[in-house]
Amino acid sequence: MAVLVRKLANGTSYVVFVVCFFLAMQYSRSLAVEECRIIMSKEPTPNTVIEGHLISRAEVLNEGSCRVKCYMEPNCVSINMGPSIGGKTICELNNVTGENEFAAALKYKAAHTYLNPCSSSPCLNNGTCQAGFTRKGFRCRCLKGFIGSFCDRIAKSCSHLKKLDHVAASGSYVIDPDGEGGLPPMYDVTCDMKDKDGVGVTVISHDSESRTLVKDYEGPGSYSRDISYTGASLSQLASLTNVSSHCEQFIKYECKGSALNKSEKKLGWWVSRSSSKMLYWGGATPGSGKCACGMNNTCAGYKNYVCNCDKNDDKWREDSGVLTDKTKLPVIQLKFGDTRSHSNRSEEGYHTLGKLKCFGTELTPIDPS
Numbered sequence: 512m513a514v515l516v517r518k519l520a521n522g523t524s525y526v527v528f529v530v531c532f533f534l535a536m537q538y539s540r541s542l543a544v545e546e547c548r549i550i551m552s553k554e555p556t557p558n559t560v561i562e563g564h565l566i567s568r569a570e571v572l573n574e575g576s577c578r579v580k581c582y583m584e585p586n587c588v589s590i591n592m593g594p595s596i597g598g599k600t601i602c603e604l605n606n607v608t609g610e611n612e613f614a615a616a617l618k619y620k621a622a623h624t625y626l627n628p629c630s631s632s633p634c635l636n637n638g639t640c641q642a643g644f645t646r647k648g649f650r651c652r653c654l655k656g657f658i659g660s661f662c663d664r665i666a667k668s669c670s671h672l673k674k675l676d677h678v679a680a681s682g683s684y685v686i687d688p689d690g691e692g693g694l695p696p697m698y699d700v701t702c703d704m705k706d707k708d709g710v711g712v713t714v715i716s717h718d719s720e721s722r723t724l725v726k727d728y729e730g731p732g733s734y735s736r737d738i739s740y741t742g743a744s745l746s747q748l749a750s751l752t753n754v755s756s757h758c759e760q761f762i763k764y765e766c767k768g769s770a771l772n773k774s775e776k777k778l779g780w781w782v783s784r785s786s787s788k789m790l791y792w793g794g795a796t797p798g799s800g801k802c803a804c805g806m807n808n809t810c811a812g813y814k815n816y817v818c819n820c821d822k823n824d825d826k827w828r829e830d831s832g833v834l835t836d837k838t839k840l841p842v843i844q845l846k847f848g849d850t851r852s853h854s855n856r857s858e859e860g861y862h863t864l865g866k867l868k869c870f871g872t873e874l875t876p877i878d879p880s
Contacts, residue, residue: 559609559625560591562618566604577602578626588640594622608640638662656685656696664691667754669702670872673711679704686713688750697743697751707870713751715841715867716741725769725847725860731778732846738864740841745784748867752837756871760840760864762793763831766820768858769849771802771830773823779860781834782844789839792818794832797839802830823849825856831863841867 566586571577574592581587581604589608593601608627609617617625634640634651638661653662658675665687666672672679672686681704687696701714717740728734740748752758764771764779771779771792777800781789794803804810805817812822819828834840842864850858 555592556625556627558619558621558623559617560603560620560623561589561605561607561609561613561616561625563616564605564607564613566606568601568603570599571602572598573600574626577604580604586639588627590626591620592624592626606639634662636662655682656700665696668711668751668869668872669700669704669713670711670755670870672702673704673709674872679711681705686751688747688754694744694747694750697747699742703868706868710870712868712870713755715743715748715751715869717841717864717866719845719864720866722765722861722863725850725862726858727851728848729851731776731848732780734845734847734850736845736862738841738843738845740867745841745843748841749784751869752840754873755837755869756873757835758837758840758867758869760793760834760842760867761831762834762842762865763829763863764792764820764847765827765829765861765863766823767827767860768823768825768852768856769820769847769860770823771818771820772800772816773821773849778849779820779845779847781842782846783839784841784843785839786843787839788846792830792832793834797836803832804830820860837869 566584567580569580571580573595577590577592577600580602581590584604586606587604589605591601591603591605593603607613607616609625610627634653636654636657638651638653638657640651651660651662653659656665656672658664658666658672665685666675667688667690668686669684672684679702681702683699684702685696685698686700688694701716703712703714706712717738719736719738723736725734743751762781769778771777777790783789790800791797792802795801795806799806800817802810802818802820804819808814810816810821811819811828816822818830820830822828834842845862845864847860847862850860852858
């Protein structure tokens with residue numbers, strides 16, 4: 512441990528407090544810079560304390576011992592020191608500093624001293640400064656979605672966030688797929704940090720996820736359902752797919768007497784984000800014009816059927832699968848037909864469309880510092 516005093520050009524004095532742990536010295540002759548926590552703080556403020564934000568309180572031998580306790584407590588960002596009585600000093604660790612919105616927490620208290628290791632308020636966007644970590648002498652605990660040494664950047668996707676913060680938990684975050692400038696950030700985005708082996712999956716909801724009845728629409732594509740995505744424009748979602756290595760969306764059509772294809776005529780399809788008519792179904796190769804069963808000739812009915820629903824009989828059937836061409840996602844519209852019942856026959860269907868999920872990164876890894 513070492514204590515140094517430095518004076519800046521403007522005359523302000525700072526105390527530089529260096530703590531190094533030599534637990535591994537018996538195994539190594541060198542000590543990496545990262546093994547030291549360098550705490551830079553203003554000159555102590557006499558007769559002052561922070562009130563109402565106490566982490567812990569203990570008796571210590573001296574100020575240096577109190578600083579070590581602050582080092583060992585990750586949430587410690589400031590210290591209250593009491594007077595020395597009987598060779599012992601009261602050491603209080605606080606989880607806020609007396610700056611910005613917490614300035615009112617600074618109170619007069621005779622014979623006490625306030626120390627603020629994060630005196631320069633380096634953390635932006637309401638990030639919390641933790642003194643002494645990294646070569647810079649501090650680290651910032653950022654609010655969800657903000658990244659960087661100063662919490663000055665926003666992750667482009669949940670996978671990007673997980674790369675920069677390996678312990679990020681599932682929850683709602685702010686992301687900005689196209690980076691600073693351009694389109695606004697996307698707020699309250701769901702990040703699933705456990706799915707897909709924990710890579711960080713960005714999950715976008717929409718207003719048509721429920722199983723929905725299609726009935727009394729006979730002409731090809733005469734039934735139409737527009738899809739509205741929660742908290743995101745199509746331009747923002749396009750940016751998300753651009754920075755993600757994979758995107759997917761589950762799609763399903765349950766049918767009874769309702770075909771997706773009849774002879775060479777397409778009766779049902781989905782529409783891509785660029786408003787293109789997409790004639791293949793989930794689980795099939797893009798551009799194939801088939802459903803998943805058509806890829807391996809396992810569809811119900813004749814061998815030339817490319818979807819189960821093309822059997823077009825009175826039995827409930829299903830065509831479903833995952834769409835994976837990220838250049839076409841998300842689905843913006845569903846179109847169906849052949850659901851008008853006749854006197855001796857019932858025709859109907861149900862569609863289900865899953866959330867848009869994007870994961871992996873197409874961008875060069877960014878140094879979180």
